[in-house]
Amino acid sequence: MNSRPNILLITADQWRGDCLGTVGHPVVKTPNLDAFAEQATVFERHYATCAPCSPARASLYTGLYQMNHRVVWNGAPLDNRFDNIARAARRAGYVPTLFGYTDTSPDPRVHDPNDPALSTYEGVLPGFAVRQMLPEDDKPWLSWLAARGHDPATFPTIHHVASEEGERISRNAPAYSAEETQTAFLTDAFLSWLGEQEAERPWFAHISYLRPHPPITVPEPYNRMYGPEDGPDFLGAASPDEEANLHPLVATALATQKVSSHIPGADGLVKDLTRDDFRRIRALYYGMISEVDAQIGRLLSGLSAADAEKDTLVIFTSDHAEMMGDHWMLGKGGFFEQSYHIPLMIRAPGRAKANRVTAFTSAADIFPTLIDLIGVEPAHAPDGASLRPFLNAQTPVRWRKGAIFEFDYRNISATEAILPEHVDGRDRTLLAMRGPDWQYVHFPELPPLLFKPAGPGGAIKDLSNDPEMLPVLRDCLSDLLSLRMRHNDDTLARKPVWDYYS
Numbered sequence: 335m336n337s338r339p340n341i342l343l344i345t346a347d348q349w350r351g352d353c354l355g356t357v358g359h360p361v362v363k364t365p366n367l368d369a370f371a372e373q374a375t376v377f378e379r380h381y382a383t384c385a386p387c388s389p390a391r392a393s394l395y396t397g398l399y400q401m402n403h404r405v406v407w408n409g410a411p412l413d414n415r416f417d418n419i420a421r422a423a424r425r426a427g428y429v430p431t432l433f434g435y436t437d438t439s440p441d442p443r444v445h446d447p448n449d450p451a452l453s454t455y456e457g458v459l460p461g462f463a464v465r466q467m468l469p470e471d472d473k474p475w476l477s478w479l480a481a482r483g484h485d486p487a488t489f490p491t492i493h494h495v496a497s498e499e500g501e502r503i504s505r506n507a508p509a510y511s512a513e514e515t516q517t518a519f520l521t522d523a524f525l526s527w528l529g530e531q532e533a534e535r536p537w538f539a540h541i542s543y544l545r546p547h548p549p550i551t552v553p554e555p556y557n558r559m560y561g562p563e564d565g566p567d568f569l570g571a572a573s574p575d576e577e578a579n580l581h582p583l584v585a586t587a588l589a590t591q592k593v594s595s596h597i598p599g600a601d602g603l604v605k606d607l608t609r610d611d612f613r614r615i616r617a618l619y620y621g622m623i624s625e626v627d628a629q630i631g632r633l634l635s636g637l638s639a640a641d642a643e644k645d646t647l648v649i650f651t652s653d654h655a656e657m658m659g660d661h662w663m664l665g666k667g668g669f670f671e672q673s674y675h676i677p678l679m680i681r682a683p684g685r686a687k688a689n690r691v692t693a694f695t696s697a698a699d700i701f702p703t704l705i706d707l708i709g710v711e712p713a714h715a716p717d718g719a720s721l722r723p724f725l726n727a728q729t730p731v732r733w734r735k736g737a738i739f740e741f742d743y744r745n746i747s748a749t750e751a752i753l754p755e756h757v758d759g760r761d762r763t764l765l766a767m768r769g770p771d772w773q774y775v776h777f778p779e780l781p782p783l784l785f786k787p788a789g790p791g792g793a794i795k796d797l798s799n800d801p802e803m804l805p806v807l808r809d810c811l812s813d814l815l816s817l818r819m820r821h822n823d824d825t826l827a828r829k830p831v832w833d834y835y836s
Contacts (some may be wrong), residue, residue, distance in 0.1 A: 339683045340646040341538040349546035351675035354563040361564045366631030375689040380678035382654040384745035385666040388437045390653040397701030397716030406742035411453040414441035420461025423538045426708045430739045432462040434542030448676035459596035493549040493598040507554045517629040525636045546622035548596040556621035562613035567572035570661035571793035574605040580753040581768045610660035652676040668774045669766045674739040691724045694737040714822035736769035774810035
């Protein structure tokens with residue numbers, strides 16, 4: 335084995351943490367990841383730190399909470415002073431290579447004002463070499479489809495499907511096949527690149543799959559692999575109106591979420607979908623997950639065929655999760671844990687014994703774990719902590735009591751209806767802590783929330799104003815304040831200046 339492992343970081347965009355067979359989902363079929371879990375450490379309570387894509391990925395790549403990296407929406411720049419997984423890997427001698435995207439907006443202070451890099455949030459994390467890009471416009475994938483005989487005239491509606499009479503949500507298949515998805519395209523690119531690698535030189539690849547991110551559509555056989563009747567009961571209140579009563583931010587989200595953001599060619603608001611509509615959408619989402627699982631199977635088989643399996647550190651995770659009908663919502667954001675609970679599995683060379691972790695872990699832990707395993711010091715103090723002890727079936731002496739996640743909603747339309755005009759962007763945010771028994775959500779300018787995480791059926795009941803819950807509320811506030819203080823930037827506070835080069 336090489337002294338340093340190969341590194342394969344796989345992310346699948348918008349994958350819920352409960353949607354894996356290996357963690358007990360009653361419906362979703364993920365045979366390849368289930369088999370991978372038999373040789374990996376599976377983290378069952380793993381959480382994104384924030385949403386949507388750019389903020390969540392900033393945390394994954396830097397090990398920082400949003401309160402410190404300050405990527406608050408897609409398009410907010412990532413400060414160039416921060417270290418990241420690619421820069422750290424280069425210090426260890428790797429050439430980090432990207433397949434897909436990182437959704438990183440560059441620091442404008444290190445670019446000329448005319449640089450086109452400042453016109454998009456789809457930049458590349460500094461330090462990565464790009465083998466195969468997959469931006470939002472899908473142009474590289476569409477060119478690949480054209481080379482396979484698809485008519486470019488159909489590309490503007492490539493994800494649209496015809497609906498049967500009386501159907502609002504169709505489960506028909508798009509024009510491309512299961513061997514022609516964006517997932518297959520990136521898998522092919524990686525396997526081609528893998529064949530070029532020299533056995534004596536360790537490599538680092540990041541495969542950033544788009545799916546199961548919207549648009550919600552998937553080819554045969556995955557489009558009908560699951561029936562609308564399959565799946566557990568939805569979480570939340572009996573109606574969108576009752577759900578909206580929980581909190582002003584929920585009411586605002588329900589009043590603004592559009593179906594077209596998820597279903598190609600659809601119209602109307604998500605809150606106006608019926609439970610049957612949500613069930614049909616969920617069946618397609620499950621199919622998209624199984625499609626990605628099949629391509630991950632190809633990827634892992636390729637590792638084995640290249641005799642690289644035993645020398646490769648493999649990490650599978652997501653950037654953030656997906657509401658998928660719970661609380662009458664689609665997408666991500668807000669404070670419900672269904673937007674933040676994501677999968678994490680890690681298989682490290684020499685640690686092939688299956689292991690399950692129920693401690694709360696965070697996307698901010700990925701960066702410190704990687705640099706720990708490759709023996710590199712971080713250039714800034716990360717908020718996360720190395721998961722290496724868990725990989726050795728050990729529990730750290732001191733570990734977090736819960737997971738925290740943040741959401742900055744300054745860019746959500748209609749927030750002026752719930753907040754005074756004088757409230758600026760820094761107050762249009764929330765900080766949530768999910769503990770073993772309670773979830774507490776703090777807002778600078780809106781009422782707090784204290785509730786038990788919801789089970790199937792039934793509305794969440796806010797207990798923040800219940801006099802009997804004052805001790806719990808006080809403890810939650812104390813824990814959250816302590817956590818916030820503990821994660822002040824510690825980069826230069828760790829030692830006096832005269833010790834830096836002595």
